[in-house]
Amino acid sequence: MKFTTKWMTEHFQSYQGAAGDHIDIEHVYTDTRKETSKALFVPIEGDSFDGHQFLQSAIENGAVAAFWNKEKPLPSFVPTDFPIFFVNDTLIALQQLAHLYRSLINPHVIGITGSNGKTTTKDFVASVLSKSYETHKTKGNFNNHIGLPLTILDMSPATQVLVLEMGMNHFGEIEQLSFIAEPDVAVITNIGESHIEYLGSREGIAQAKSEITAGLKQNGKVLVDGDEPLLAPLHTREGVVSCGFDSKNQYVLSNIDMNDRGSQFTINEAHAFEINLPGKHNVKNASFAIVIAQQLGMSQEQIQEGLRAMDLTGMRLERIEGKNGVTLINDAYNASPTSMMASIEVMKDLPHFSRKILVLGDILELGELSDSLHRSIAAVIAEPIDTVITIGNRASVIVEELEKEDSSLALYPFTEKEEAIPVLEQYLNEDTVILFKASRKLALETIVQSLT
CATH class of the missing domain: 3.90.190.20 (Mur ligase, C-terminal domain)
Structure with missing residues (x-):
């Protein structure tokens, strides 16, 4: 059990049916084509679809409760005891529920954004930290305003570390995700040209990626690509840690030796590591995972084991x-x-x-x-x-x-x-x-x- 409808009534106070009972919720989902059990159905509205039309299918496939836009008439087929939570906007309700659940479980949250490398960095971080902590991470491309809340709500109550990838197309989107996730650690992998059509310039992209600090927890850490001049304004902020090849970085990457099956490198001329991916950019992606793991007290042997065991999301080198x-x-x-x-x-x-x-x-x-x-x-x-x-x-x-x-x-x-x-x-x-x-x-x- 992740939570109950009774717990939900404390936060979503307009409801009908047996919501006040302790009905277990194990899953939260938006796609009624999936068979499930003990699930909360969230009908999402888009430009060309309305999930409210599929409530009956949701109930038939295992939903035991649902959010519902209070401006829409409730169908007559809904059982009188079926818990319905009436909200102004079902997407906002999903995001609020994710934030509440994040606070309930209270894992160590690591938020990762960047123009390139955020998925690989996410995979490195999750693989390394899973050697010491119960870890949950973003799967596939569930990194936007719908996917990130669903990722949070998918973690088990035993989760100790939550690794969240944060994607965006426009200004304000990363800020919203950061407030939902409240990261303890924020990572900005780099600044490239992705979505420059919407953001105007690399300076605009840097500004948008920096929004990840908006919801950062007090005394949280920010790890950045220290070789990127556009992220220099962040360096004056307390808790910012820089990683890169330039000697001015706090964590300096050097002695890189590479072949088609992987790379070897050292950090601050002191610790040697090996990854199963070629490329200097992947060395930098791995360095973020190493620094986070070191800050959480993991040994070099545990970190190396995690790097070696990484299950990379497909089609990345x-x-x-x-x-x-x-x-x-x-x-x-x-x-x-x-x-x-x-x-x-x-x-x-x-x-x-x-x-x-x-x-x-x-x-x-x-x-x-x-x-x-x-x-x-x-x-x-x-x-x-x-x-x-x-x-x-x-x-x-x-x-x-x-x-x-x-x-x-x-x-x-x-x-x-x-x-x-x-x-x-x-x-x-x-x-x-x-x-x-x-x-x-x-x-x-x-x-x-x-x-x-």
Whole structure:
């Protein structure tokens, strides 16, 4: 049992049915297609749907109580003893309930945001802390104004550490999530260009990500990418901890040694660690987990065990063996210019491959800066990269930019992703590594599947 309808009546005081009884609530959900039991149904309203229409399905599939917009007539089929909580707005009620439940269980909450790396950082943090604490984390993309409350309400009463990813598109959204979650620790992984179409500039993005401090608990800690100048204003705040490669950081990352299966590095020249992901950006993502774990009193051995055991969310520099032993790096979950350049740098540093191929697709939500930001990616494409394939009209300007240089690169601009497969099939052998990177909408993993 997570809580009861009786407990809910203390906070949502307009209700009918047997809400005053001690009816156990084990689940909170919005999707009536799922069979469940002992569940509270929350009907969400959107531009093209209204969850209130599915109350009967919710009851048939195991709901034992529900929120209800008090302005809507209650259907006659609702049993007289079925607990209904009348609210002004069911989404706000869901968020309020999540905040109340967070306070009831009172775990150590870690909120993570950033333009890139927040999911990988979340996975690192959860994996490491789970070695010493009962840990619950955001699953999939449940990181917005609906997903985050559902994540909180999904944790068991035994949870000691709650790791929450916080995503956004517009100003004010991270602030709202921060007030719901009340983090003890806030992490800002980096500032890139994601959602620049809505936020106007990288300065705007930095401002929006910094909203994570709004609901920070008193004496809470803020971990930031110390190499990012746009986060410098936060450094004057009490409790801010910087991680990065610059020697001015409180936690300095150095001695990085990398191959296609992982990276080794040290923190402050004192503690050596190893992760199963290549890339300097992933070293920095892992450093946030290490610092948090150290602050919670975990040993170096426990931390290393957690780093090694990390179960990475799919399509983040995911290494796959393809046909004829070719190595495929599936990084196709999403992309921004910053993350695409970081992945290209990883490819350049990988040893033991005689051919390195990039398959780069359109990056969306860049607005008026789309052309210039795509062109900027060409600046990092150089030997030992030897082949570049672009997918889509936006990404084609990467090839245009590379063609301006006196280069030996093999360049293939394609409009449709299927056009790339015959070219790639020429290079399927154990000496070749191929990177796939684009915005989520392009679903480049379908090419990966065709080559495995």
